[in-house]
Amino acid sequence: MKQSPLLESVIEAFRCLPGVGQKSAQRMVYHLLERDRDGGKHLANVLARAMEGIxxxxxxxxxxxxxLCTICCSHKRDHSLICIVESPADILAIENSGGFKGTYFVLMGHLSPLDGVGPEELGLDVLEKRIQEGTVEEIIVATSATIEGEATAHYLHDLVQPFNVKLTRIAQGIPMGGELEYLDANTLARSLTERRTLNF
Ligand SMILES: [Zn+2]
Incomplete structure (x- = not known):
């Protein structure tokens, strides 16, 4: 059966979302058409505004x-401290933890030569300029504990080396409330190699 071309094109459009195949796209579009046209109109409207305005x-x-974002504009933040993260979602997570008063730099990914993601795609020239201004004292590398995240951390290390800036990496290891016997071997090994002096 041939569907309406408009219906087909809206289903096709939904497939640009990550993890959404033909079946899920169909389900979402049918749901909006059958049960929530107001929601669908609102979605279209907000999405169009966001794609233009953000x-x-x-x-x-x-x-x-x-x-500039609100964090970069704020006088309450410590601008000598930069935390480097892979995605804006990581900023939200750190902000919600409530303990960080520095600023951020978002890579929007990690180094991945096979996917064509190099230093330029990560905006590292922008970061380098920020460091060159001379006000940065410490950079915390908060990339994920994956092979790509580690490779990115190494690259950042080499990039920061020529400058008089302290470079640190977030601690990785045992989660709060985590019991050792349930940890995977890599996490446990890492928590041992990256142990710190006990200060109370
Ligand atoms: Zn900003």
């Missing part, structure tokens, strides 16, 4: 609507 902060590459 850009990257010139300083940290986080999503924002102005040239």
């Amino acid at each position: 850009q990257h902060c010139k300083n940290c590459r986080n999503f924002c609507e102005d040239e």
Whole structure:
């Protein structure tokens, strides 16, 4: 059976979402058409506005609507401290943890030569310029504990080396409430190699 071309094209459009195949796209579109046309109109409207209005902060590459994001503009933040993360979602997670008062730099990914993601795609020239300004004292590398995240951390190490900037990596290991016997071997090995002096 041939479907309406408009229906087909909207289903096709939904497939641009990650993890959404033909079946899920169909389900979502049918749901909106059958049960939630107002929701569908709202989605289309907000999505169009967001795609036009949201850009990257010139300083940290986080999503924002102005040239600079609210964190980069804030006088309450410690601008000598930069935490490097892979995605804006990581910023949200760290902000929700409530303990960090520095600023950020978002890579929007990690080094992945096979996928064509090199230093330029990660905006490392922007980061280098920020370091060259001379106000940065410490950089915390908070990339994920994956092979790509580690490779990115190594690259950042080489990039920062010529400057008089302290470079640290977030601690990785045992989660709060985690019992040793349930940890995977890599996490446990890492928590041992990256042990720190006990200070109470
Ligand atoms: Zn910013």
